[in-house]
Amino acid sequence: MEYLFVIAVILYLIYWIVSTILKSIYNTTVAAGNFFQSNVVDSGIKPFLSSASFSKNNRIKSNINESEFIKYDYKEELVIKIAVMMALTNNKIDNEESKIIKGYMTEKANSSKFGAKNFYKMKMDEALSDSVSILTNSKFSVKKITAKVKKDFTLDEKYDILELCLKILSSDQKAEFSEVKMIDLIAKGTGVAKTDSTYTALKDKYFLKLSDDGDDSLENLEIKLGIDPKLPYKEKKKYVVSQYRKWNSRLNVLKDKKERENAQKILDLLGEWRSENKA
Amino acid sequence: MDKVVIGIDLGTTFSGAAMLDKSGKPTMIPNSNGKNITPSVVMIDGEKVVVGAAAKNNMFVRPDNVVDEVKRFIGSDKTYQIDGREHTPTSISSLILNKIKTDVEKYCSATIASAVITVPANFGNNQREATMEAANMAGLNVDFIINEPTAAALTYAKLKGGTESGNYIIYDFGGGTFDCTVAEINSDEVEVKTSEGVQKLGGKDLDAELLNLVKQKYKDLSGNSLKATKFDLNAAERYKIDLSSLDEITIFIDDVSIDISKSEFEEAISPLVDQSLMAMESALDTLGLEFSSIEDVILVGGTSRVPFIQESIAKLTGKTPVLFGNPDESVALGAAIYASKKNPEFLNIHQKEAVNSFAIGDVCTKNYGTFAIDSSTGSEKTMNSIIIRKDTRIPCSISKTYTTIVDHQESIDCSITECVNAEADPDFVDVVGKESMALPVNCMKGERVVVTYSYNANQTMDCEFVHQKSGTKVNRQISIALGKEETPTEETPTEEIETEIE
Numbered sequence: 068m069e070y071l072f073v074i075a076v077i078l079y080l081i082y083w084i085v086s087t088i089l090k091s092i093y094n095t096t097v098a099a100g101n102f103f104q105s106n107v108v109d110s111g112i113k114p115f116l117s118s119a120s121f122s123k124n125n126r127i128k129s130n131i132n133e134s135e136f137i138k139y140d141y142k143e144e145l146v147i148k149i150a151v152m153m154a155l156t157n158n159k160i161d162n163e164e165s166k167i168i169k170g171y172m173t174e175k176a177n178s179s180k181f182g183a184k185n186f187y188k189m190k191m192d193e194a195l196s197d198s199v200s201i202l203t204n205s206k207f208s209v210k211k212i213t214a215k216v217k218k219d220f221t222l223d224e225k226y227d228i229l230e231l232c233l234k235i236l237s238s239d240q241k242a243e244f245s246e247v248k249m250i251d252l253i254a255k256g257t258g259v260a261k262t263d264s265t266y267t268a269l270k271d272k273y274f275l276k277l278s279d280d281g282d283d284s285l286e287n288l289e290i291k292l293g294i295d296p297k298l299p300y301k302e303k304k305k306y307v308v309s310q311y312r313k314w315n316s317r318l319n320v321l322k323d324k325k326e327r328e329n330a331q332k333i334l335d336l337l338g339e340w341r342s343e344n345k346a
Numbered sequence: 347m348d349k350v351v352i353g354i355d356l357g358t359t360f361s362g363a364a365m366l367d368k369s370g371k372p373t374m375i376p377n378s379n380g381k382n383i384t385p386s387v388v389m390i391d392g393e394k395v396v397v398g399a400a401a402k403n404n405m406f407v408r409p410d411n412v413v414d415e416v417k418r419f420i421g422s423d424k425t426y427q428i429d430g431r432e433h434t435p436t437s438i439s440s441l442i443l444n445k446i447k448t449d450v451e452k453y454c455s456a457t458i459a460s461a462v463i464t465v466p467a468n469f470g471n472n473q474r475e476a477t478m479e480a481a482n483m484a485g486l487n488v489d490f491i492i493n494e495p496t497a498a499a500l501t502y503a504k505l506k507g508g509t510e511s512g513n514y515i516i517y518d519f520g521g522g523t524f525d526c527t528v529a530e531i532n533s534d535e536v537e538v539k540t541s542e543g544v545q546k547l548g549g550k551d552l553d554a555e556l557l558n559l560v561k562q563k564y565k566d567l568s569g570n571s572l573k574a575t576k577f578d579l580n581a582a583e584r585y586k587i588d589l590s591s592l593d594e595i596t597i598f599i600d601d602v603s604i605d606i607s608k609s610e611f612e613e614a615i616s617p618l619v620d621q622s623l624m625a626m627e628s629a630l631d632t633l634g635l636e637f638s639s640i641e642d643v644i645l646v647g648g649t650s651r652v653p654f655i656q657e658s659i660a661k662l663t664g665k666t667p668v669l670f671g672n673p674d675e676s677v678a679l680g681a682a683i684y685a686s687k688k689n690p691e692f693l694n695i696h697q698k699e700a701v702n703s704f705a706i707g708d709v710c711t712k713n714y715g716t717f718a719i720d721s722s723t724g725s726e727k728t729m730n731s732i733i734i735r736k737d738t739r740i741p742c743s744i745s746k747t748y749t750t751i752v753d754h755q756e757s758i759d760c761s762i763t764e765c766v767n768a769e770a771d772p773d774f775v776d777v778v779g780k781e782s783m784a785l786p787v788n789c790m791k792g793e794r795v796v797v798t799y800s801y802n803a804n805q806t807m808d809c810e811f812v813h814q815k816s817g818t819k820v821n822r823q824i825s826i827a828l829g830k831e832e833t834p835t836e837e838t839p840t841e842e843i844e845t846e847i848e
Contacts, residue, residue, distance in 0.1 A: 222724040265725060268771035308631060311624040315544055316767035319470050320776050331546060338617035341624060 143175060143187070144194035145215055146228055149253060151198040152212060153232040156249040160199070163238035168195065171231055209249070213256025225257045226265055233273040240278040244290045271313075275326040288340055292333070300344070311337045348456035351689045353497065353681025354446055354463045354486075356439065356477065358417040358522020358548055360648070360674060361386045363446050363461075364682035365454070366693065370700025372504060372679040377449045383674055384449075386521075387414040388441050390428045397445035406578045413438050415550060418522055420480070421473030436476045440483035447484055459692045461486050462685035464677050466523045467493040467711050468543025471764055471778045471824065490688060494518055495527030496708060497680030498646040499536045503704075504683055505671060506531075512641035513539070515629070517667065518677070519622060519655060520647035522548035526626045528633060528640075537707035540632050540737045542625040547618060549649035553582040555614040556589075556606070560597060563604045572599065586611075590653055612654040619658050626662075632737065643667040648674045709737045710801050715763045716811075717772060718748050729770045730763050733799045734807075743800035750785065750793045757782050758795055760811045760820045783811055783820040 150171065154164040172195065176187040201207070216225060232253055236246045250270070251261055259266050274291075289296055292310060294303055314333045321327045352365045352375065360383040367373045374382040379399060389401035389412045396404075405412045413426050419435040426433040443463075451457060463486075465477055474491055481488040495516040502514070511532035518525040524547040530537045557579055564572040576599050588595050589611050597604045630637065643659055645667050650656070659667045671679075686693055687701040715732040719725075733746050750758070762779035769775050785793075794814040801807045812819040 223726055226725065226727065264770045265723075265727060265729075268769075268774065272771075272773060305631075308624050308627050311621070312542070312628040312631075313767050315468075315542075315625070316765060316769070317774050318545060319468070319473075320765065320774055334544075334546075334621060335617065337624065338621040341620035342616040 141215075142220065142224070143191060144198075145212075146231065147172065147191060147194045148198040148202070148212060149216070149228055150231050150235060151195065151202055152207065152209065153235045153246075153249060153253065155199075155202050156246045157243060161239065164235050167231070167234050167238055209252045210256050213253055217256060217258040220257065222259075225259050226269065228257065229254055229259065229266060230269055233269060237273045237276055240276075242274060242277055242291070247290060247293070271317075275321070275329045277329065288336055292336060292340060294340070303344070304341075307337055307340055348454070349459035349692050350450070350454050350456045351459055351682075351685045351692045352450055352461050353678050353683070353685045354443065354461055355494070355497070355675075355678035355681060356417065356443065356463055356465070356480075357383075357386055357520055357677075358415050359386055359550060360384065360521060361442055361446060362675060362678040363450050364675070364678040365450075366682060366686045366697045366700060368694060368696065370696040370698075372501065372682045374675050374678060375450050375453055377446075378452065382672075384442075384445065385414075386417065386442050387412060388416070388438050389413075390431075390433070390441075392429055395441055397442055402580070405580065406574060415522055416442075418546060421470065421476040436480045437483065439477065439480035443481055443484035443486055447486055458486060460685060460689045461488050462490045462492055462681045462688070463488055464494045464497045464681045465491050466543045466545065467495055467525045467527060467541030468545060468766060470712070470776055472776070490684065492681060492684050493525070493527070493538070493541060493708075493711065494520075494523075494677045495525045495541055495646065496529070496536070496538050496706070497678075497684060498644065498676040499527065499529045499531060499538065500680035500683045500704070500706065501676045502644050502670060503531045503534060503536050504679075504700075510641075513635065513639055514641055515626060515643045515663075516646055517622070517626065517643050517650060517659065518646040519649035519652075520548050521649065522546075522550055524548060524622050524625060524647075526622070526629050528629050528635070534703040535705040535707070538709050540629050540709065541711055542629040542632075544621060544625050547621055549583070549586075549647075550579070551618055552615050552649065552652065553579050553586055555618065556586050556611060557582040559606055559610060559614055560585075560599075560604055563606070564599060564602055567604065568600070568602045576600070586652070590651060608654075615652075615654065619655055622655070623658060623662055626659075637663040637665070640665070645669045646673050646676045708740055710734055710740050710742070712736055712764045712766055713768050714799055714801070714807065715765075715775075716797055717759055717761050717763065719751060728772055730765065730772055730775045732768055733797060734801055735768070736766065738801070740801045741803045743798060745796055745798040748795045748797060750789055750791055750795065753791045754787075755785055755789050755791070757784050758811065758813075760809075760822070762799075762807075762809050762822065762824060779809065779822050779824050781811075781820050781822055783813065783818060785813055786816045786818060789813070789815075 147168065150168045151160065154160040154168065172188065172191040176184050176191065216228065220228070229250065232250050236242060236250055254261060254263070254266055292307070294306060298306065311334065314330050314337070318327065318330050318334070321330055350365055352363050354363050355361060362383040363375045364372055365375055376382055377384045377398065381399075384398040385402040387398065387402040387405060389396040389404050389408065391411055401412055402414070405414060411428055413428070413433070416435045416438045420439055422435065424435055426438065447458060461481070463477060463481055465474055469477070477491060478488060495518050498516050498518055499514065502516070511530065514529055514531050516525075516527045516529060518527070524544040525541060526543070527541040528539045530539060557577070560577055560582065561572045564570070564577075577597070585595055585597060585606070589606070589608050592608070594605060594607045597606065630640075640663065643663055643665055645656070650667075650669070650673050656667050656669075683701055683704065684706065686697060687704050687706070690698055690701075693701070713732045713736045714734040715730050717728050718731040719727070720729055720731065731746070731748075734742065734744050738744070760781040760783050761777050763775040764778045765775040796812045796814055798810045798812075799807055807824045809822045809824060810819060
């Protein structure tokens with residue numbers, strides 16, 4: 068028995084030494100890594116991760132804290148949290164919204180190579196359920212949630228987040244006022260101005276895909292046209308003319324029939340707004 | 347046989363041709379029915395082709411054989427299936443032009459030496475090329491295409507006489523399109539400053555609003571839906587004209603009597619009229635001008651006769667708009683002046699005198715650019731970088747310098763983009779030319795590529811991309827109006843490098 072105990076101790080020590088060495092090598096490799104460099108990270112530790120050690124039921128999971136071990140990047144979790152926040156604007160996450168968020172998670176997980184895929188999936192699943200739980204059960208501040216994005220994300224990463232939010236917004240083919248307001252808040256929180264040309268173009272592209280909701284009220288008209296109700300009349304009028312110039316120009320460029328029809332509808336709506344709002 | 351030079355207004359609803367008479371006065375050329383304008387409607391029945399009023403009369407009787415408003419689709423991939431044959435907007439347009447050619451040659455007992463065709467100011471390159479192709483198919487020798495409001499401004503300058511100069515708005519509300527141009531007119535000199543056009547806004551849309559009103563009232567009164575055979579767009583057009591002089595009209599359909607007041611009609615068309623007013627404001631805004639700095643608003647196009655339109659313009663601008671001559675004819679007359687100016691060899695001495703002093707200054711009606719990454723924004727997304735801005739006086743030549751983005755970059759994208767509004771997003775621009783330039787091996791990050799666009803007076807644009815270090819270049823000529831696109835040439839190396847930087 069003593070002999071077996073000694074062997075067990077030796078085996079444990081070997082295991083401890085090997086895992087410490089590997090952990091040290093890996094931490095050095097990923098020190099400056101972020102999610103978007105994940106494929107580089109994976110290739111450095113392929114032999115270990117490809118053993119599928121990180122499936123949910125694997126014992127090693129409970130023995131080793133893999134978020135410490137792999138230095139999982141917080142950016143992913145934050146993107147998911149913001150996506151959930153966007154989806155919850157109308158208090159529930161519907162099927163289409165859920166599909167978009169999961170589709171995003173799958174795409175990101177698939178973009179990682181070798182064995183990290185399952186790990187990323189698991190981490191993102193956790194981030195998703197945590198976000199849903201937190202955001203549905205307590206008040207939250209868009210500013211606080213987006214503050215880290217403003218500080219640490221690149222401009223293109225911010226545009227990617229906003230595009231994901233726009234996909235969620237347009238998933239039901241409608242844009243509610245609260246959703247438009249929310250995405251503008253997210254943009255503002257991340258440091259992207261409401262007037263940023265890339266952001267407005269992204270917004271325009273998604274709004275072109277929306278269906279006509281049949282609501283022709285003046286209030287809905289202003290929401291659809293992105294007119295700030297607080298603006299004085301002269302400013303509103305100026306904005307409407309600038310929008311007219313923009314959409315009139317785009318009408319010839321759009322190839323998709325539905326998008327062209329929607330652009331024409333926008334022009335018609337601008338005409339209606341102008342007709343109903345005389346000085 | 348004599349040779350004549352003509353101007354053609356190829357309109358959405360009506361087309362017409364004009365020339366200088368022997369005394370040098372611009373005048374319309376009547377069609378075979380003795381009318382100055384011909385409906386742009388084509389009926390195809392097997393091998394038989396009918397163009398004009400007779401085709402229009404059959405529009406609702408034989409809808410499968412009749413095509414109208416083809417101009418709204420020219421340059422697009424739309425097709426028409428008639429009697430098992432496929433027709434395109436270009437081929438249909440060529441039939442209209444052929445009818446004009448035949449009528450002109452018959453009336454003048456002469457052949458057409460050269461013609462100028464007008465297009466809306468906001469027509470893109472593909473629409474202009476398709477128009478040129480239609481002219482070629484019709485056997486017309488067309489050297490130039492000019493913008494409709496520019497032609498109308500020429501007519502105004504010619505007919506008004508006098509020497510007073512100033513900025514004018516040419517408000518052209520046609521049958522299918524709306525154009526607005528701001529031009530400085532100084533005696534015989536017309537200098538276009540900017541144009542705004544709306545492609546789907548014309549008298550036809552006003553007719554459709556009236557038709558909708560009638561349909562709604564018919565349903566309210568009878569409980570039934572109104573059939574197209576009982577009241578169609580042609581009928582709506584006639585009643586629209588009546589509403590210009592009457593406060594109320596009564597339409598009898600079956601045993602239903604429908605009253606429509608002028609105010610009801612005006613309320614229905616108000617959003618459309620407001621679209622035209624916005625285009626006008628947009629044009630002025632582009633130039634930083636106020637209505638107070640405008641001498642007059644000149645009305646062009648048959649739809650501008652609608653009193654509500656004239657009242658709306660007066661209310662907005664504080665000026666009573668000017669209706670001179672026949673607004674349906676101004677564009678063709680201006681095209682005739684331009685065609686004569688460009689072809690003096692076919693003119694008599696009076697005609698030459700009439701156009702000798704005319705000078706026309708035009709601007710680029712679109713923004714032209716290429717795709718690049720703007721390092722100043724911090725984003726690595728590809729964007730549209732504008733090289734020649736809309737409203738730049740032509741001819742012009744502008745260069746911009748770009749740099750390669752990575753070490754060992756193998757090639758650069760030499761796309762030529764076009765857009766009316768200054769767009770940064772690649773999805774909102776048209777690519778009118780596309781090439782790729784192979785770079786020399788070991789090309790490093792930051793090497794300069796000079797891109798020069800030269801917009802020529804004959805409406806062609808030469809585009810050149812030069813890798814400065816090696817002299818490798820790609821040249822391409824885009825024909826903005828003439829429909830010809832030259833084969834790209836790649837040369838390497840070369841000693842001559844243009845380095846003019848904007």
